[in-house]
Amino acid sequence: VSHTWFWAVIQNDFKTGNIDLEGCMRLLEKMQIPFDEIHVKHIFKKTIDKQSGHMISMDDFKAIYRAIVHRVEFQDLFRSYSPDGQILPDTQLIKFLIKEQFQTEASEATAFEIISKYEPIDEVRKKKQMSFEGFVRYMNSDECSIFKSQHKTVYQDMNQPLCDYFISSSHNTYLIADQLMGPSHLWGYTSALLKGCRCLEIDCWDGANNEPIVYHGHTLTSKIPFRSVIQVIDKYAFMSSAYPLVLSLENHCSTKQQEVMAECLKSILGEKLLSSPLGGDAEMTRLPSPEALKFKVLIKNKKVGTIEEGMLRTDDDPGAETENMSSETASDEEESDETIPIYRSRSPSKRRGQPRASITPPQKRPKVKAHQIAIALSDLVVYTKSSTFVSFEHSLENQKCYENNSIKESRARKLVKFSAKEFISHTARFITRIYPRGRRMTSSNYNPQEFWNVGCQMVALNFQTPGTQMELQDGKFLDNGGCGYVLKPEFLRDPNTTFTPQNVGGYSKPMSLSIRLISGHQLPPSSLSKTNKADPLVQIEIYGVPEDQTRKKSAVVKSNALCPKWNETFSFNIQVPELAIIRFCVEDEVSVVNNEFLGQYTLPVMSLNTGYRNIPLLTKEGIKLESASLFVHVWYY
Numbered sequence: 037v038s039h040t041w042f043w044a045v046i047q048n049d050f051k052t053g054n055i056d057l058e059g060c061m062r063l064l065e066k067m068q069i070p071f072d073e074i075h076v077k078h079i080f081k082k083t084i085d086k087q088s089g090h091m092i093s094m095d096d097f098k099a100i101y102r103a104i105v106h107r108v109e110f111q112d113l114f115r116s117y118s119p120d121g122q123i124l125p126d127t128q129l130i131k132f133l134i135k136e137q138f139q140t141e142a143s144e145a146t147a148f149e150i151i152s153k154y155e156p157i158d159e160v161r162k163k164k165q166m167s168f169e170g171f172v173r174y175m176n177s178d179e180c181s182i183f184k185s186q187h188k189t190v191y192q193d194m195n196q197p198l199c200d201y202f203i204s205s206s207h208n209t210y211l212i213a214d215q216l217m218g219p220s221h222l223w224g225y226t227s228a229l230l231k232g233c234r235c236l237e238i239d240c241w242d243g244a245n246n247e248p249i250v251y252h253g254h255t256l257t258s259k260i261p262f263r264s265v266i267q268v269i270d271k272y273a274f275m276s277s278a279y280p281l282v283l284s285l286e287n288h289c290s291t292k293q294q295e296v297m298a299e300c301l302k303s304i305l306g307e308k309l310l311s312s313p314l315g316g317d318a319e320m321t322r323l324p325s326p327e328a329l330k331f332k333v334l335i336k337n338k339k340v341g342t343i344e345e346g347m348l349r350t351d352d353d354p355g356a357e358t359e360n361m362s363s364e365t366a367s368d369e370e371e372s373d374e375t376i377p378i379y380r381s382r383s384p385s386k387r388r389g390q391p392r393a394s395i396t397p398p399q400k401r402p403k404v405k406a407h408q409i410a411i412a413l414s415d416l417v418v419y420t421k422s423s424t425f426v427s428f429e430h431s432l433e434n435q436k437c438y439e440n441n442s443i444k445e446s447r448a449r450k451l452v453k454f455s456a457k458e459f460i461s462h463t464a465r466f467i468t469r470i471y472p473r474g475r476r477m478t479s480s481n482y483n484p485q486e487f488w489n490v491g492c493q494m495v496a497l498n499f500q501t502p503g504t505q506m507e508l509q510d511g512k513f514l515d516n517g518g519c520g521y522v523l524k525p526e527f528l529r530d531p532n533t534t535f536t537p538q539n540v541g542g543y544s545k546p547m548s549l550s551i552r553l554i555s556g557h558q559l560p561p562s563s564l565s566k567t568n569k570a571d572p573l574v575q576i577e578i579y580g581v582p583e584d585q586t587r588k589k590s591a592v593v594k595s596n597a598l599c600p601k602w603n604e605t606f607s608f609n610i611q612v613p614e615l616a617i618i619r620f621c622v623e624d625e626v627s628v629v630n631n632e633f634l635g636q637y638t639l640p641v642m643s644l645n646t647g648y649r650n651i652p653l654l655t656k657e658g659i660k661l662e663s664a665s666l667f668v669h670v671w672y673y
Contacts, residue, residue: 037122037123037157037159037160037167038122038157038168038169038479039154041157041167042098042101043094045067045623046063046094046138046210047094047099049062049063049066049159050093050094050097050467053091053578053617054089054091054093054096055091055092055097055128056090056091056092056149057076057077057080057090060076060080060092060097060100061073061076061520063097064076064101064104066121067101069101069104070103070176070558070662070663071104071558071663072417072558072560072568072661072663072664073563074560074561074568075104075568075597075598075663076100076104076248077556077568078535078567078568078597078598079100079104080092080354083096083099083100083504084096084266090579092495101537103557103598105172106168106172106425107172107555107557107599107667108599109555109601109667110168110171110172110175110344111168111568113132113136113175113648114168114171114173117129117131117132118168122167122168122564123160123165123166123167124165124166124167124170124171125164125165125497126144126146126148126151126165127152127162128636129147129150129166130143130144130146130147133146133147133440136647136648137180137646137647137648138646138647138671139647145165145337147224147463148164149527150166150174150179151164151165151166151170153174153177154166154170154171154173154174154177155167155169155170155173156169156170156173157169157170159227163340165566166304175625175650176650176665180427180648180649181645181649181650181651181652182639182646182647182649182650182651182668182670183514183639183642183644184644185341185645187514187515187516187517187640187643188517188518189430190516190517190519191516191517192516192521192523193351193523194279194325194327194328194520195324195325195328195432195507196320196325196529197221197323197324197325197437198280198323198325198326198329198467198493199323199437199463199464199465199467199493200511200523200524200529201326201493201522201524202488202493202495202513202521202522202524202525203234203235203282203467203471203493203494203520203521203636204231204233204234204235204283204509204513204521205227205233205234205493205494205495205496205497205522206233206235206236206237206496206497206498206499207237207471207472207497207498207499208237208239208252208385208479208498209224209225209228209233209236209237209238209499210222210224210225210237210238210239210251210252210260210265211224211257211479211498211500212500213479213500214479214669215252215255215257215474215476215477215478215479217255217256217257218257218258218479219257219258220250220252220257220258220259220260221258221260222264222265222268223296223498224499225265225268225272226268226272226631227499228499229269229272229273229275229276229281230272230275230276231276231499231510231513232276232277232513232518232519232520233499234277234279234280234282234521235282235283235284235336235469235494235496235521236269236281236282236283236284237284237286237496238250238262238265238283238284238286239251239252239253239284239288240262240285240286240287240288240293240297241253241259241288241289242288242289242290242293243259243261243293244634246292246293246296247261247262247263247293248261248262248263248289248293248294248296248297248300251260252263253288262296262297262300263304264298265302266301266304266305267304267461268285269281269283269305269333270304270305270308271354271480273308273333274308274331276518276519276520277518277519277520277521278330278331278519279326279327279329279330279519279521280310280326280329280330280331280332280333280334281332281333281334282333282334282335282336282369282396282420282494283334283335283336284336284337284422284442284469284494284496285297285335285336285473287337287338287409287413288459288492290408290458291357291358291408291409291410291640292344292410294409294411294413295357295412295413296411297410297413297541297594298410298412298413298415298416299412300418300622301335302416305333306307308331308332308333309331309332309333309335309416310329310332310334310335310348310387310418310419311416311418312346312418313343313347313418313419314328314329316347319422320343320419320436320437320438320639321437322437323437323438323467324419326521329419334418334419334420335356335413335416335417335418335420336417336420336421336422336440337409337411337413337414337416337417337421337422337493337668338407338414338417338421338422339409339414339417339421339422340409340411340414341414343418343438343617346414346415349411349415353622357410357411357412358408358409358410358411358632360407360408373388380623380642383471391419398476410461418438419438420438420440420467421436421438421439421440422439422440422441422442423435423439423440423441424441425441425442425443427457428451428455428459428461428462431463431465431466432462432465435465435466437465437466439466439502440467440468440469440494441466441467442468442469442470442471443468443469443470443471444470444471444473445470445471445472445482445487446473448470448487449486450485452489452490452537453486455533456490456536456537456538458627459491460490460491460528460536461532461533462527462530463490463491463492463493463528464491464528464529464531464533465531467493467494468491468492468493468494469492469493469495469496470484470487470492470494470495470496471495471496472497472498476498477502478501478537479498479501480498480501480503481497481498481501481503481505481506481598482497482505482513483505483508483579484497484505484508484509485505485508485579485580485615485617486537488512489580489581489615490528490536490537490616491528491529493524495509497509502656502657502658503656504619504656507619507654507658508579508617508619508638509553509635509639510638510658511619511638511639511640512617512640513644514639514640514641514642514643515640517545525612525614525615527543533560536537536546537581537582538581538582540581540583540611540612544612545611545612545613545614546606546609546610546611547609547610547613547641547672547673548608548609548610548672548673549607549608549610549644549670549671550605550606550607550608550642550670551576551605551606551607551608551668551669551670551671552603552604552605552606552668552669552670553574553576553590553602553603553604553605553606553666553668553670554601554602554603554648554667554669555599555600555601555602555603555666555667556572556574556593556597556599556600556602556664556665556666556667557598557599557663557664557665557667558597558598558599558621558632558663558664558665559597559598559600559622559635559653559664559665560597560634560635560661560664561597562597562626562632563624563632564632565597568597568598569596569597570595570597570615570624571592571593571594571595571624571625571626572592572593572596572597572600572622572623572624572625572634573589573590573591573592573593573621573622573623573625573631574589574590574620574621574622574623574666575587575590575619575620575621576589576590576606576618576619576620577618577619577621578608578610578616578617578618578619578641579614579616579617579618579619580610580611580612580613580616580617580641581612581616583611584610584611584612584615584616586608588606588608590602590604590606592625595633598602610641611641613641614642616640616641616642617638617639617640617641618638618639618640618641618644619636619637619638620636620637620638620651620666621633621635621636622634622635622636622666633656634653634664635653635654635661635664636653636654637651637652637653637654637657637666644670644672645670646672647669647670647671648667648668648669649667649668649670650666650667650668651663651665651666651668651670652664652665653665653666658668
C-alpha cells in the first residue's frame with residue numbers, strides 16, 4: 037500500500053524526466069519532510085556519484101527518502117507491534133501507547149485521533165490503521181516530544197499571591213550586546229516580551245528637550261527615547277502571556293523628567309497601567325494573584341508616602357509635586373546595578389593643586405544623598421514598591437507585603453551560603469529580585485539556579501547573552517504554557533519551612549530517573565567537516581539543589597551526524613525534582629580537550645514525558661534546528 041501511495045505522490049514531479057538537487061529538495065518539502073540541506077546534498081551527491089550526470093530517477097529519490105525518513109530504530113518499534121510488519125491496527129497502537137509510552141488512559145478515541153492526524157495514506161486511515169509512514173510522522177511529532185504536552189498550556193493555580201511564583205525577569209533589557217559600548221535597542225524589549233519575559237528593566241536618564249532617555253548610565257552604550265520604549269512595550273506586552281508585566285525603573289531622572297515619564301506611562305499604556313489597588317483596597321495584607329492582575333502593567337520604583345495618601349490625591353489637587361526621600365532610602369546601592377567604568381568625577385578643588393578629573397573606581401561610587409521623586413510617578417507604584425534591603429530581621433519587622441528588594445548577586449550568594457533558612461522565609465513573604473554585579477561588563481550571566489533554590493522570584497538575567505545560564509532560564513519558563521510565571525514548590529511558599537538547598541530533610545521526594553539515549557538524527561555537521569560529518573557525544577546535566585547537580589557523558593560516535601546510534605542508559609537519583617532542570621547538550625569532539633557545541637535542549641525534570649520521545653535541538657541563540665533531534669526512552673518512578 038505504501039509503495040503505491042509513494043509513487044502516486046511523486047510521479048507528477050518526474051513527468052518531464054529525472055530531477056536535480058533543487059527538485060529533490062522541493063519534493064521533500066512538498067511531502068512535509070523536515071531536512072537539513074547539508075545532509076540531503078551529501079546523500080544526493082553519493083547517489084549521483086554512482087552514475088554520471090546531475091539528475092536522479094524515481095528509484096534514486098526513493099532511496100534518498102528512505103535514508104532520511106525510514107529510521108531503523110522506528111522500524112524496530114513498528115515491527116514489534118505490527119502483525120505483518122506493514123500495518124498497525126488501532127488495537128495494536130493502543131497497546132503501544134499504554135505499554136511503551138505509559139499513556140495508561142489511551143483508548144480507541146486516542147488511537148483514532150492519532151491515525152486521523154498522522155496517517156498520510158487514505159485507504160489505511162479509513163480502516164483505522166496506521167502504516168509505517170504514519171508511525172514515523174507520529175514519532176517525529178510534537179506529541180512525542182520529551183516535553184509534556186499538558187505543560188504547554190497554563191495548568192498551574194494562578195490565584196496565589198504574586199510572591200508565590202518564579203517570574204521570568206530580564207536585566208538591562210535595552211542592551212543587545214555588552215554593558216560598555218553596546219547598542220541600546222528597542223529590539224531588546226520586543227524579543228524579551230516575545231519570550232514571555234514578565235519583568236523588564238528600564239534605566240531612565242534626563243534627555244534633551246525634556247524627553248527622558250534609556251541607556252546604561254556613564255557608559256558609551258547608545259540612547260533610546262523612554263517614550264519609544266513604552267510604545268514598544270504597549271504593543272508587545274501581552275502577545276506571549278496574559279499575566280502581569282512589571283516595569284522595573286532604574287530612575288536617574290530629575291523630577292521634571294519623572295513627570296514626563298509618568299505622563300508617558302499613563303497616556304501610552306492607558307487602561308493597561310495599574311495605578312491604584314484592585315477594588316480600591318488600600319489596606320493590603322497580601323499581594324494579589326497573577327490571575328487578578330491579568331493584562332496589567334505594574335510599575336516598580338521608589339514610592340513616597342502610603343498608598344492611601346496617593347489615593348486621596350486627585351488629579352485637580354496633586355499636592356506636593358515632588359518629595360525628598362531620606363538619604364537612607366535614596367542611596368540605594370541595591371537598586372542601582374550600574375557598571376561605572378567611565379564615570380568621571382570633577383573635583384571642584386583644583387585650585388589647591390589636586391588633579392581636575394579622576395576616574396572613580398567602581399567601588400568608590402559617589403552616593404547621592406537625597407533623591408527627589410515626583411509625586412506623579414510615585415503614585416503609579418502600587419504592588420511593586422522598591423525598598424532597600426537592610427537585613428532579614430529588618431524586613432521581618434518593617435517591610436510591607438507590597439515592598440520588594442533588589443539584591444546584587446554577590447551579596448545574595450553570601451546570604452544563600454550563610455542564611456539560607458532566613459532567605460527562604462524572606463522570599464516566601466516578599467518579592468526579591470537578583471541582578472548581575474556591575475563588573476560583568478561583557479553582559480555575562482550568573483547561574484540562576486542557586487537563587488531559584490531559595491525562592492527568589494525575579495532572577496534577572498541578560499537576555500541578550502547566550503549560554504547555559506540563559507538556556508536554564510528558557511528551559512525553566514517553558515513550563516506552565518510559557519506564560520512567564522511558574523508556581524514555586526510548596527516548601528518555598530511557606531514562611532515557616534525548614535527546607536534549605538543544603539539540607540532538604542523531609543522535603544525530599546526522590547525520583548529515580550532512567551534515560552536511554554538511543555540515537556540522533558540530522559545533527560548539525562561539525563564546522564570542520566567538508567561534508568556532513570561530526571563526532572557527536574551527548575552530555576546530560578541536572579541542575580537543582582547541590583546534591584542533585586550532576587553531569588553524565590555518552591560515548592563519541594565517530595564521523596556520523598546523520599544518524600549516530602548510542603544505545604546507552606543513564607540513571608539519576610533526584611532528591612528535589614520540583615526544583616530540578618535537565619539539559620541535553622550535543623557536542624562535536626574536535627580534540628581530546630576541545631568540543632564544539634552543536635545543539636541543546638533544556639526543560640524542567642517535572643515536565644519530562646515518559647516512553648519513546650524525540651528531543652528537539654536549539655542553537656546557541658535558542659532557535660529551533662528544524663530537522664535535528666535526539667531519540668530517547670525515558671522512565672521514572
